Amino acid sequence: MKKNLAPIARLFWNALGIAILVFLFGASYRVTQIDFPRLVRDAYKARDFVMAFLSPDVVTRDVETTVIEMNFPVPCGSAPEAEMPDSGPRLVTNVPCAEARQTFILEGFDLLPNSEVNVSWLLPTGGTLRIGRVTTDEDGHFLIEVEVRPITAAQDGVPSRITAETLVPVGPLKPSQALLDVMREMFVTIFMALLSTTIATIIAAPLSFLAASNITKRGVLGTAVYYIARSFFNFIRSFEPLVMASVFAFWLGYGPFAGSLALTVVTTASLGKLFSEAVESIDSGPIEAIQATGANRLQTVLYAVVPQIVPDFISFIVYHWDINVRISTIIGFVGGGGIGYYLNEQINSMVGYHRAGTAIWAIIIVVWALDFLSAEVRKRLT
Amino acid sequence: MLRIENLTKIYPNGTRALHDVSFEVQDGEFLVVIGLSGSGKSTLLRCINRLIEPTSGKIFWDDIDITAASPAELRHIRRHIGMVFQQFNLVKRSSVMTNVLSGRLGYANPWLSLLGIWPAADKEMALKALERVGIADKAQSRADALSGGQQQRVGIARALMQDPKIILADEPVASLDPVLSHSILQYLEQLNKDGLTVICSLHFLDLVHRYATRVIALKDGVKVFEGLPKEIDRAKFKEIYGEEAQEVRAASFEAEA
Numbered sequence: 104m105k106k107n108l109a110p111i112a113r114l115f116w117n118a119l120g121i122a123i124l125v126f127l128f129g130a131s132y133r134v135t136q137i138d139f140p141r142l143v144r145d146a147y148k149a150r151d152f153v154m155a156f157l158s159p160d161v162v163t164r165d166v167e168t169t170v171i172e173m174n175f176p177v178p179c180g181s182a183p184e185a186e187m188p189d190s191g192p193r194l195v196t197n198v199p200c201a202e203a204r205q206t207f208i209l210e211g212f213d214l215l216p217n218s219e220v221n222v223s224w225l226l227p228t229g230g231t232l233r234i235g236r237v238t239t240d241e242d243g244h245f246l247i248e249v250e251v252r253p254i255t256a257a258q259d260g261v262p263s264r265i266t267a268e269t270l271v272p273v274g275p276l277k278p279s280q281a282l283l284d285v286m287r288e289m290f291v292t293i294f295m296a297l298l299s300t301t302i303a304t305i306i307a308a309p310l311s312f313l314a315a316s317n318i319t320k321r322g323v324l325g326t327a328v329y330y331i332a333r334s335f336f337n338f339i340r341s342f343e344p345l346v347m348a349s350v351f352a353f354w355l356g357y358g359p360f361a362g363s364l365a366l367t368v369v370t371t372a373s374l375g376k377l378f379s380e381a382v383e384s385i386d387s388g389p390i391e392a393i394q395a396t397g398a399n400r401l402q403t404v405l406y407a408v409v410p411q412i413v414p415d416f417i418s419f420i421v422y423h424w425d426i427n428v429r430i431s432t433i434i435g436f437v438g439g440g441g442i443g444y445y446l447n448e449q450i451n452s453m454v455g456y457h458r459a460g461t462a463i464w465a466i467i468i469v470v471w472a473l474d475f476l477s478a479e480v481r482k483r484l485t
Numbered sequence: 486m487l488r489i490e491n492l493t494k495i496y497p498n499g500t501r502a503l504h505d506v507s508f509e510v511q512d513g514e515f516l517v518v519i520g521l522s523g524s525g526k527s528t529l530l531r532c533i534n535r536l537i538e539p540t541s542g543k544i545f546w547d548d549i550d551i552t553a554a555s556p557a558e559l560r561h562i563r564r565h566i567g568m569v570f571q572q573f574n575l576v577k578r579s580s581v582m583t584n585v586l587s588g589r590l591g592y593a594n595p596w597l598s599l600l601g602i603w604p605a606a607d608k609e610m611a612l613k614a615l616e617r618v619g620i621a622d623k624a625q626s627r628a629d630a631l632s633g634g635q636q637q638r639v640g641i642a643r644a645l646m647q648d649p650k651i652i653l654a655d656e657p658v659a660s661l662d663p664v665l666s667h668s669i670l671q672y673l674e675q676l677n678k679d680g681l682t683v684i685c686s687l688h689f690l691d692l693v694h695r696y697a698t699r700v701i702a703l704k705d706g707v708k709v710f711e712g713l714p715k716e717i718d719r720a721k722f723k724e725i726y727g728e729e730a731q732e733v734r735a736a737s738f739e740a741e742a
Contacts, residue, residue, distance in 0.1 A: 388570060388572050389574050389576045391536055392570060392575070392640075395534055395536060395566070395568040395653075396564065396568075396591050396647055397561065397562075397563035397647070398587070405599055406587045406590060407576060410578045410579045413578075
């Protein structure tokens with residue numbers, strides 16, 4: 104077509120082509136807002152949660168709590184002041200009482216060294232008001248500044264009390280709550296994927312025969328059925344899993360059911376396509392041979408087609424189960440339940456980074472294991 | 486008696502595979518169809534059991550018009566026409582036994598056969614058929630574990646399950662080592678001697694001379710010869726296979742004859 108172009112014209116077209124390419128890449132570079140130095144500059148922002156991810160919340164120990172308390176009248180004179188002992192585990196304040204909105208210093212002495220201590224107000228009404236969590240030093244000492252809130256005022260001569268709960272881990276390591284939660288959600292995810300893959304197979308397998316040209320596309324009726332089946336698969340294939348999950352989550356509420364339905368729709372489309380292609384690529388010889396024996400259409404499919412496609416089908420099914428575990432993690436973020444939902448909750452809670460780390464590790468391990476498993480199964484089927 | 490009348494097949498892409506072919510096959514004949522690749526041999530054989538729908542023309546088997554049979558009637562007719570293929574056309578992943586039993590599908594209870602349940606009589610028949618072709622010990626092997634010659638024997642056993650009156654054999658030895666040709670064709674010859682009509686397409690002329698009771702030759706879909714094997718002399722050979730093929734084929738003909 105272009106072979107008669109003069110060299111100068113060819114040069115022009117080549118230059119134009121290169122200019123267009125340069126423009127396209129330049130434009131993509133700009134819209135992506137690429138800023139590589141920022142990767143280094145803002146690295147500190149990622150440090151906290153990356154560190155948290157690297158130290159997942161996996162094991163825990165039983166905690167024994169020892170509590171010491173002292174009265175602290177607010178305002179002064181509203182109740183008797185506490186005596187301050189000078190030995191043993193004790194709380195000491197720099198003032199014996201305080202007015203609302205004053206600040207005082209609270210110290211603890213001779214507590215357990217290097218331990219976590221929860222410090223809070225025990226209000227006369229029976230409620231508690233958290234002051235903070237501190238860690239004792241090697242001598243069992245801590246110091247914290249406390250601002251007096253009006254709610255801590257004494258009532259009818261009963262003062263608020265300051266309590267310090269020392270948390271001491273005792274006993275053997277055991278799985279943490281986060282680990283148990285993650286395992287439960289992981290199973291939900293795996294079973295979601297399994298169920299959706301199964302339902303999708305049940306729908307896609309028979310339909311895929313209708314969408315296979317070598318089986319169905321015969322006569323007017325067959326051709327019509329073939330195009331209808333194909334269009335059906337093409338139609339549902341245009342739905343993205345995330346979009347589907349959002350729709351179902353909106354419709355049925357957040358949870359595994361919505362996620363499974365979204366996965367089922369997406370998997371049906373994908374398996375239907377793969378199955379029908381597998382059916383189309385079979386050796387037609389056996390079909391011919393079985394037809395020649397006087398077998399009917401269904402017998403032909405069962406004796407000549409099915410044995411040829413079973414390994415492919417199983418391989419696709421296992422592969423999709425594997426894929427669905429991955430997708431359902433993402434689908435969880437938009438309300439599909441399972442491990443993704445849990446992960447999303449923990450990341451958004453700001454204090455759950457260690458638990459998020461547990462979830463991320465669990466996902467990595469399960470995805471790796473399933474990947475390995477499905478590869479092994481597929482290898483054996485060939 | 487099989488009577489083919491003015492059989493023409495034009496494929497949707499316009500290829501004229503058969504053009505106005507007529508001939509008769511008497512019961513008990515071993516009719517060999519010869520011709521170059523693409524001359525219409527396979528199409529002709531497949532038109533007889535309507536694996537390929539003829540474009541026009543008629544095929545009568547005794548008084549039955551095969552070309553006019555309804556789908557149900559056609560299945561009944563096909564039960565009595567066994568077919569053996571160049572590529573064996575076994576279901577490779579299934580066992581030899583299942584492959585042989587599938588020859589009985591036209592007779593079997595459709596629902597039981599879909600469940601894979603076969604009457605004891607059929608299984609016994611399948612074993613006998615395998616014994617007849619000498620590979621009863623392979624019944625439980627996977628079909629693709631067998632050698633080519635063995636696979637073709639499974640193909641023959643499958644055809645035997647149909648209780649056939651006619652055997653259509655489409656290049657049954659073309660995919661095999663030439664030295665195995667006789668071992669396969671002898672089974673067909675034996676069936677022929679037991680009273681079956683055999684219609685077989687072949688490539689090697691020495692095999693044609695050895696087995697055929699009668700020969701027809703196709704060239705570009707047209708019947709160019711019908712007669713006894715011994716009537717194919719050099720002139721006829723040239724006419725059937727064309728000038729270009731002459732040297733090669735003649736040489737191989739002489740070497741093998």
